[in-house]
Amino acid sequence: MPVSAVKDESGTVIVQTAPGKVVTHRGGSITLPCRYHHEAESSDPARIRIKWTKVTDALQFEDVLVALGRQQRVFGAYKGRVELENSGPSDASVIIHNVTLQDYGRYECEVTNDLEDDTGFVNLDLEGVVFPYHPRMGRYKLNYHDAVQMCHQQDAILASHTQLHKAWLEGLDWCNAGWLDDGSVQYPISQPRDQCGRKDTPAGVRNYGYRHKEDERYDAFCFTSNLNGKVYFLKRFKKMNYIEAVKACQRDGSAIAKVGQLYAAWKIQLLDRCEAGWLEDGSIRYPIVNPRARCGGPEPGVRNLGFPDKKFRLYGAYCFRKNQDGVGTQATQALAAGNGALPTNRTQNI
Template identity: 35%
Template sequence: MSLYLDGTLHVSIPVETPLRPILGSKVVIPCYFQDTVNDPGAPTIALPSHRIKWTYVTKEKATTILVASEGKVQVETEYLDRVTMVNYPLVATDASMEITELSSKDSGTYRCEVIHGIEDNYDSVDIQVQGIVFHYRAITSRYTLTFEEAKAACSQSSAAIATPAQLQAAYDDGYHQCDAGWLSDQTVRYPIQEPRERCYGDKENFPGVRTYGVRDVNETYDVYCFAEKMSGRVFYSMSVEKFSFYEAGDQCAKLGARLATTGELYLAWKAGMDVCNAGWLADRSVRYPINIARPQCGGGLLGVRTVYLFTNQTGYPYPDSRYDAICFQGKLFTETENKVTN
C-alpha cells in the first residue's frame, strides 16, 4: 500500500510481498503514481517535474539505484547494465523498474519514491532471490560424469543442472570453486575469485567464470547444480554411538522422514543452518553446514563442508563408518501428521 493517502500524490507497488525471483533471472518491480490534485476522481496529471527515485534499503543504509526526472534516467554505477525503467518516460507515471542478472545480494527491500514540490510519497517491496548453486562430484572420483549423468546427479540431489546465468550469479555472490563442471547448455565452466596455478583457465590472472566451451556429451567432468527452494525441513538425528549409512536411513524413517539430499542440505545452509557435526545424506555422502566460522569446523571456512575418503577430496566414507543422520521431512507429511494428532 502507498503512504500519505490524504495527499494528492499517490505511489503504489501493486504486488504481494515478497517477490521471489530465481537466482540468475530478472524481475520487474511495478510502481505507479498519480497526482490527483486533491480530487481522487480527477484524471492523472503527468508533470515533467516529478522526480522518481529507486532505493535499496537495509537496516544500515539506503543505497540509491537510480533517479529519473524530466524524461532522463540516471543509474548508479553499481547497477549499470542491470537496471532499466520499463516504460518511463513513454508513460510518465509508470516508475516500474527491471533488474537483471539477480544474485543473492539483491535480496532485500526496494523503495519507489516520487517527489513533486513539497510532496513526497513512496511504497516498498521485499525481494527474496531464490536458490543456490553448488558443485557436485560423483561418489567414485573427480571428473567422472557425462552430460546425461551430470543432469541425473543433480536431479537425485533435489536440484537441476545449473544454467550459465545461475553460475555467473553465484560467482557475483562470491562463489569460488576450482573444479570444471557441466552446465545446462552443455558447456563446462568453473568460478574463480582468486586465480592461482592450475586454476587460470581462459582468463589467466583475472577473476571470473572460466569456460571450456561446449563439450562432447560423452566427456566427463563434475557438475554444478541449482536447488531452488525447500519443500520441507532438514534436521539432525544424533546419538552417542552415531549411525552407519543404513542405520541412518532407518533412523530418519523412524522419525517419519528420510535422509536429506545434498541439495536440501545446501538450501538449509542458505537458510542459516549451522551444525558442526558430519552426517549422512541420501547419496551416501557425509557433509555438515557451517554458517559460523570456527577453526574446528571445516578449518574456519563457511559453507556445506564435505567429508572425503581420500586426501585429494574424492570418494565418500565407507557405509559402515559412523556419523550422525541428516533427515528431511516434507511438508505433506507434516500437514498429514498434524491432522492425525489434532
C-alpha cells in the same frame, strides 16, 4: 512490474512484456507479465489467440498454455498450475503456481489477431543456491546426461551460466570444471592460482565452451531452491553407518537428506551444525553459517568430507521432513508476504 513494448511495424498487434526478469522461489506463485494492443475496429476479441511457450533450447520450445477467447488449454507439467491472469481485456499474463525448479528459464508470449501476430519474452529466475557435485565414483566421471540425472537425484537441476555467475559474485570458488544446463562446461575462480588455470589470470568464470554431451566427462554444477520441509541433524547417542542412518531417519518420520536439500537448508534456513552426518548419496557433510575455528575453516559453506566406507559407524545423519500441509518454510512465507529476497552468505565453497 513495468513492461517494455516490442512492436511489429507491419502488424496491428503490439506485445509488451517485462524487461529483465521476474524472480520467485520453488513452491511460490509468480505472474509472467504480458499485455497487448490491437486496432479495436478491425479485431474481434474472441479471435485473439494467446500462446505461452518455454524456450528449452536455441530452436526448441515447450508448450505451456494456449487460449482462444474463453477456451484455454494447459500442457504437460503445467496442468493445474498455470492460468491466465485476466486482469483486463488486453492482459495476456499468466500465473504459475507451485513453481518448480524446472520452471526456471525463458518464456515466450505470442498474441495472434487473425493473420497478424507479435511476441515478447519473459525470463523467470529463482532464488536459490548453486553447488558443485561429483558422485562417489570420483571427479570428471559424468557426461552431460549423467550430470542432469545426478543433479535431479540430489533435489536440484543443472545450473545456468547466469546462476553460476551470480554464485561466483557471491564468492563461489571451485577448481573443477562442471556441466551447465546449456551443455557448456565452466568453473568459477575467485582466487586465481597455478593449479586452477594459472595464478596470473584474472578471477572469473572460466569457460571451456560447449562440449560433446555423450563422450566428454566433467563434474556438475547443480542449482536448488526453497524447501517444502526442514532438514535437521538427528541426535543419536551412538554414531551410525550409512544403513543405520537411513533407517534412523525413517523411524523419525523423515528421509535421509539429499545434498541439494542440505545446501538449501544452509542457504535459506540458515542451518548451522558443526557435526558431520550421512546424506542420501553416501557422502558426509555439515553446514556452517557462522564459521569458527573447530568447524573447518574461516568461511561459511557446506563442508564435504567425501564418501567413506558405508560400514563405518563414525557419523550422525541429516534427515529431511517434508511439510505435511504443503505450506512452505518461513522463508517461503516471508517471500510470499513480500518481505524481500532470501538470505545470502558470502560464499558457498567448501
